[in-house]
Amino acid sequence: MEQTARRPLIDIINHCIPMHDQDTIQKFIALRAEGKSFSVIAEALNVSKPTLICWSRAHQFEINNLKTIHEEAMQKECFAGACERWKSLGSQLRRVEEELGKRSLEDVSTARLIVLAAGLRAEASREESRLHFTEAVEQIPANEPQPEAVLDWKA
Secondary structure, three states, X not given: OOOOOOOOHHHHHXXXXXXXXXXXXXXXXXXXXXXXXXXHHHHHHOOOHHHHHHHHHHOHHHHHHHHHXXXXXHHHXXXXXXXXXXXXXXXXXXXXXXXXXXXXXOOHXXXXXXXXXXXXXXXXXXXXXXXXXXXOHHHOOOOOOOOOOOXXXXX
């Protein structure tokens, strides 16, 4: 069975970038990070969808990082900061656990406190770093230390 050779990413990038200036590409990155569709961006920038898809692939890390920055700003605007949430969750959890320590485990309201404590623990656990930045290894300058391979998963 014959295998087709995959074009290197740099060839794909060079194929779709030269026809447009960097300002147009930066506008695309900003609009895509805001969640705009390819159709909306194509009309706004007068660029074909295939070119936009190519740019999306070529600039995926920059788009994702900018999207993360936007999401972080929205979170800050809409919700208390992470430190404030942690303090509040910790305070609530301490109060529930103190009250739980005073009660008999056979008490019905104790069962409700156990459920509440578990819920607060779960919420605190979810508060752990939700933001993720990425960078292509090829983009890391040669003089910077290279990170060792890491595998992350959620249990």
